[in-house]
Amino acid sequence: MKKSSIVIAGGGSTFTPGIVMMLLDHADRFPLRQIKFYDNDAARQEKIAKACEILLKERAPEIAFSYTTDPKEAFTDVDFVMAHIRVGKYAMREKDEKIPMKHGVFGQETCGPGGIAYGMRSIGGVIEILDYMEKYSPNAWMLNYSNPAAIVAEATRRLRPNSKIINICDMPVGIEDRMAEILGLPNGRKDMCVRYYGLNHFGWWCDIRDKDGNDLMPRIKEHVAKYGYIVNPESHHDEASWNDTYGKAKDVYAVDPDTLPNTYLKYYLFPDYVFNHDNQHPDHTRANEVMENREKNVFAAAKEIVEKGTAVDCKFKSDDHASYIVDLAEAIAFNKKARMLLIVENDGAISNFDPTAMVEIPCIVGSNGYEKICIGKIPQFQKGLMEEQVSVEKLVVEAWITGSYQKLWQALTLSKTVPSASVAKAILDDLIEANKDYWPELK
Template identity: 65%
Template sequence: MSLQAQSVVIAGGGSTYTAGIVMMLIKNQEKFPLRRLTFYDTNQARQDLVAKACEVIIKERAPHIAFSATTDPKQAFSDVDFVMAHIRVGGMKMREQDEKIPLKYGVVGQETCGPGGMAYGMRSIPAVIQLIDYMEQYSPEAWMLNYSNPAAIVAEATRRLRPDAKIINICDMPVAIKKSMADILGLESENEIVDRYYGLNHFGWWTEMTDRKGNDLMPKLKEHVKNYGYAAVEEEGNPLLGEASWLDTFQKAKDVYAVDPETLPNTYLKYYLYPDYVVAHADQTRTRANEVMENREKHIFEECQRVFEKQTAVDTSIEAGEHAEFIVQLAGALAYNTYERMLLIVENKGAILNVDSEAMVEVPCIVSKRGYEPLCMGAIPEFQKGMIEQQVSVEKLVVQAYMEQSYQKLWQALTLSKTVPSAAVAKQILDEMIEVNQEWWPRLH
């Protein structure tokens, strides 16, 4: 029995990840067939560059897929089954500000954690809400799979502002970590691992890892992480993902693990547990944003231009991204009722028994045509509970600040963050961030 072909719009058509998503969609036509693929972006110049290359790729590898790219929301969102959203409001230049402004004050500069994440969240909220409204206006039966950052703040905003929307907020970071775990264990794929995990986006812990037969994988993983973190090798001459900052992040997991050796941590916890280390090892003049612009962005755009000029992608270096595989798996579960077990960001409602029921938590869920059903992770230890409750309040305060246009609430959010040392420093950072975000933030009072 053949599967019904789907219509997908990728919101963020000019993203450096879009071509990789297209490659993954093409690769998975037997599991998730497409009849139509549309790009949507407000930045036509960036989108055109990616779209011209993807048009060549689709003609060569999947000519049955109708392809188009547009800046018109009606055209983009009409006759759509899935919206795959990965937008970056303000682009990489504003990410650079998110990272560099906090560092000036001795505070973690990171795109999703701490002040940088809050600044990015204030820009992302209205844009994601607008995408939901377009979807509901033109294709009300569609699902939105949102992996726009900062996912935790965006998820809280959609819970508050569009509580009935058919949106699932996701993140590929646990998938990336599980891929490293599979390498450490000598497994062919992270899909061989069955896990139990609880927390918030970029803020969680694994409590159980088994293979499909139920064999416990935690002892071997813990022994490796204790010594090397999540890096599959010890030598620094093997840079993870080609960029040194990622190698450091995966290696630093050994120190994060030491804080609670009963669990295995998400790598992003280093920003909350070792902020002094992060700041001490940061280059205030060249942050992760600069790395991305000089490496991934430069490579992808140059390769897209080359593919377009040659009018062939036979020898392209563009590959299907690991986060794209996660998206295809999720869309397939919703479309074809495959009952996948996946980590999603969902309203708690008892999934973590001793945490705020309204918190947007990241836990394993069963995904089918019904949507998602969170699995109960039970009550969690006091250490993790305390950290989660503090961070949940930060995220709620950011969303309240946006909704109420409140300077006070956003100052409180920064002050409460575990990455910020004092209310005085929080205010200095906030005041400077207001200046650079005037084009995107609501006017705070």
């Protein structure tokens, strides 16, 4: 069985140990000969890498492991680049969330002004990694799940249209896991065949069936109408902010009961609610929660492994959502013809929508890449929302490419989350100041 060589771009990420654990869990179907880490922050990466080195030596000594900040070393002799970078790290995410709140607009990492700010930082980093791959391993595939995926995908379409990059997001997968739990399906979401359309973090399920073709939508809708995507209303296992998001899906669903919504639509359909009720305090946002919990816990677990010299009973946990990236890599490596949601150029798949839009739809994945599944026409409500949002994304990328202040102001003004052009301008001016080390200069 063919063994693959991968590089994880974003080796110092708090998600990296979970990805390594998940790769080991699925080594029988996606065997590896080599794992490399690449990051431009040597000190941060080393803390994670030294722990993962011990883990791999103990659990999979046959897999070669290395970590580096040198692009040539990292990207030579690889079959897959798994990219999940965060330009500016959590310190900049905190600013993305807090600056809009000063102007009466919610702060969120991938939606609204925060997502636009993050997108302007991410474009250059993702293009840089793609160029390294093409220079040192031209036959490799880049599997990108760096956020904000919609803006990054549009940038790669514009700037590197012929590159072997596939943009994905695991958020729909996470919601499908909940749907499968609601239904009590024995093999989870893999027992479902879905039709879904939209933009990244901005989509709808229009058909869900089991392997025999039976319609599962009515049962899921009945649950969502009462509880949203909270599986068991009696016991809340999620963090408060996530619990609110899953519960609010009930109100998002009510706006269009013909479909089932992605949870992120709450930010666009109920921005006033989010600003007032989303468990966010102007001085303590989701970024602070992450830094105090995930960030602290993962680095503490890594330190403990290094100090003990063993990963036995370590606190690293397999990242189940990330199993989606193994599904994708396996489908390409072994020509599995697997059905998966990808972010791809529309080009007629949604017949009444912009052909150049990067849409999230089901595709069949094999060794030559993907084939899109035709969705056909979508309803006016979804089409209208998507036209507005895709224009925001295209204007952001245009602003990055041309260095245009005007285009970025237009992007913020057009966002459904921002109430007026004057508020958009005030937020933009603050974001420019905060991002001067990361964004191209705007004129």
